[in-house]
Amino acid sequence: xxxxxxxxxxxxxxxxxxxxxxxxxxxxxxxxxxxxxxxxxxxxxxxxxxxxxxxxxxxxxxxxxxxxxxxxxxxxxxxxxxxxxxxxxxxxxxxxxxxxxxxxxxxxxxxxxxxxxxxxxxxxxxxxxxxxxx
Numbered sequence: 522x523x524x525x526x527x528x529x530x531x532x533x534x535x536x537x538x539x540x541x542x543x544x545x546x547x548x549x550x551x552x553x554x555x556x557x558x559x560x561x562x563x564x565x566x567x568x569x570x571x572x573x574x575x576x577x578x579x580x581x582x583x584x585x586x587x588x589x590x591x592x593x594x595x596x597x598x599x600x601x602x603x604x605x606x607x608x609x610x611x612x613x614x615x616x617x618x619x620x621x622x623x624x625x626x627x628x629x630x631x632x633x634x635x636x637x638x639x640x641x642x643x644x645x646x647x648x649x650x651x652x653x654x655x
Contacts, residue, residue, distance in 0.1 A: 548561055549568050549577045550579060550618075550640055550642060553598070553601075553618065553640060554597045555581070556583050556585065556590065556593050558583060558584060558585075559581050559582070559583040559638070560582045560583070561580070561581050562637075565580040566579045566580050566639075574615070574643075574644040575616075575642065576641075576642065576643050577640070577641070577642040578639065578640070578642075579639070580637060580638075580639050581637070581638045581639075582625065582635060582636070582637060583635075583638055584636070585636060589633070590620070590638060591608070591609055594609070603618065614645075615644060616642055616644065617642070617643050617644070618640065618641070618642050619640075619642075619643070620638060620639070620640055621638070622637075622638050623637045623639070624636060624637075625637050
């Protein structure tokens with residue numbers, strides 16, 4: 522009985538570890554998983570943290586197609602309590618997360634190539650509408 526209880530308590534931790542592939546999360550966005558093979562660009566981005574709100578911008582690099590990135594975050598973020606409000610835009614509580622995917626170099630945007638993925642967390646605003654299942 523004790524073993525079952527311990528496993529029950531560990532299940533959420535194990536589930537979250539699997540969401541990001543290796544259990545890695547984006548720095549300063551402690552509950553946004555990092556895609557496998559995604560590398561953080563540490564000398565770009567910023568963090569503004571105030572009692573009323575926070576604004577965080579993180580830049581990453583990954584070799585993937587745009588749709589692969591969008592699908593990963595659609596699947597992962599919804600499991601973590603985020604609601605999709607538009608393509609590559611999610612809300613939770615009073616925060617909005619926008620994911621911007623850009624080609625790194627001359628590769629076509631939709632091909633599997635090196636991409637710069639920018640994560641921007643900002644206040645959602647007082648009248649932000651949240652739609653589920655888009």
